Amino acid sequence: MNGTVLAYSLYIRDNPNPNANALGGLSRDDKVTADFKTNGWWHLTSIMRAGVSIPLPGAENYSYEGATNGFIHLDPEGGSGGKKTVEIWVDDVLVQSAEVDVLTANGLLAGTQTINYQYP
Structure with a gap:
């Protein structure tokens, strides 16, 4: 394991x-x-x-x-929950996109990652 x-x-x-x-x-x-x-x-x-x-x-x-x-x-078999893309949209405009690692437990999010973004 x-x-x-x-x-x-x-x-x-x-x-x-x-x-x-x-x-x-x-x-x-x-x-x-x-x-x-x-x-x-x-x-x-x-x-x-x-x-x-x-x-x-x-x-x-x-x-x-x-x-x-x-x-x-x-860890789930095969390792982490993989990578997921997080997008920030404002008024139907994509302002930032980031790929983050996802750690899961029983299909639920078990870890967090903070992305700081300052809207202009």
Whole structure:
């Protein structure tokens, strides 16, 4: 299973217990892969940060997804929700268009991206 870290920092522990030894950490937007999950704890098999593979810090590596999946988001099969085009129209005139990444959970928008636009 593949996921995206939503927390700004998240411990990697040597067993699935909040009191276990902290071996290292994950950062927001890290991409993780796990071979199984137990009681919300992901057994990590790989970490990617900004497209670069990060070595696992221990022989066994676990991170907690959070009670409401607020720390690690399970990515849909095939990765993210893809890219979508957002358009800003004023008086039937297209004033700005931007392509944004869409992160979905169960078909619903799970991430946000802000586009700043100042109307002339």
